Amino acid sequence: MDHSSAPFTPVVPDARRLGRPLGGWRLRFYTVIFEADTPAGRAFDLALIALILGSVVVVMLDSVPALRARFGPLFDTLEWGFTLLFTLEYVARLSCVQRPLRYARSFFGVIDLLAILPTYLSFLVPGLHALMDVRVLRLLRLFRILKLGAYVAEYGALGRALMASRRKILVFLSFVVMVVVVMGTLMYVVEGPANGFANIPVSVYWAITTMTTVGFGDITPKTELGRLIASVMMLLGWGTLAVPTGIVSAEFTARRIHGRPSTRTCPSCLSEGHDPEARFCSDCGAPLPPRRYGG
Template identity: 30%
Template sequence: MAMDSSRPLKERVYFLLDGSHRESWISFGTNLFIMALIVLNVATYIAGTVPWVSAQYGQLFDAFDVFCVSVFTVEYVLRVWSCTVNKRYSSPVRGRIRFMLSPYALIDLIAIFPFYLPIVLGEKGAERVLRIFRLFRLLKIARYSNSLTLITNVFRRKAEELLITVLVMSIWLVFVSSLMYYAERGAQPEVYSSIPAALWWGIVTLTTVGYGDVVPITPLGRALGAMIALLGIALFALPAGIIASGFAEELDRRRQGTQYCPHCGGEVDELTNRPPENHTDTETEAGTE
């Protein structure tokens, strides 16, 4: 279905760039094109770190980067210009400021900002340092991907439960690291020199990584280490269970045919493809806070 040409230009631009209107082939094609540019731009950046690839194709990669930044800049400007179509950003000045402070808009800005900074300041050395920020362009793809939107919605809906588990894990980590410090400091004063130093052992043990660079050697320390490792498996499995249940709930909602706003995860009215009146822009609120 083509986009309604009777709409004002600003509204057409807004819905053209909005990733939720996939029934319009023009909007879908535009979003697909930007997604492809993001992936290719990051791929060329990664390939450019290989010396022989950079020597042979460096100029081509630089020209492609200029093209990508130009497209991303036009996209960002158009988004800021057309955002007032959304009732949340209807104010010409304050609304646009709120939009520019939203997480996705900040990601868009970070994606292009490093390119212009050395040009404005004339600092060639800064260009090498800031090139790493080109990887942030990969985050832009979350705006256009249903899968990444699903992941974002899961973490947003389960934020409270995940925060509680992180708090419990942090308390447990400090507790077990303190126990191991007192059990091992006499035998290994250099390794377990303090409780903060013992935290490294606690992290690699509770997460079952086990680098082996810091290990208990006393009988008491080994007994504590064995119990802590077993308890750590159960404790650190809690976030995985919460996220898994969140995925199941989100997939169930999508099977029921409910559409969601790609910016905040709120339900969208299928008849108008607009967020309902009681829609809460959690993303914007998070960005402004």
């Protein structure tokens, strides 16, 4: 079986950190919500992705004044419907793990809370507009789109590739910083305040916009030597874009070659993340239940 055929692998804390329940309705809830290798788990993830995307679309449409004036009540009803469904999901997640506070303090636990909190705040605190515009709370609902990272496996794979490449990227960025500081200082000496390069920080700003190929055009060299330096910076900019892309792509490819773990959980020691085709637990050696495929 091709490992890449399973599109969803939740990026949540492992069972040992959250405390996987041993049986009963909590175990059934846990299997559906936190494990994606069962038909019910995949169906739950797909439904949740549809709700997240739907809620984000409603928030975006609600920000258009003409649509708000015409469909305002409908948008409000849909928003409260999404909020109630996400609230039930959040409560279900907390209730089916043995350490709910640990999940609540995790990254995705905080995102789950941010997904529902703005709607309740705008309702419970009518005078909140005296402190901030209610539209700010509406924009905070867009945090729901971050919940997608928990259900699309490629997000997790990209995050792991970035983490594994962080030292190489940090070394590369330090080299870029040195280049823009040196070139910016050189341009300050060559062009000077008369041509818009008022000081070294402004010249470094020009070097950054030039090297990243943005080139706002608010500061431009006027001398021949300055234009030659600018040309070199523009050519360096192409390499600047290519190097970090190659670093992350190489790490991403290496991790994909080595395969991807699933959410299969050992019934004996409760450790998860076993290979999709594994027959025994890699931690305690106990037999793993057969993996169930299909919708």
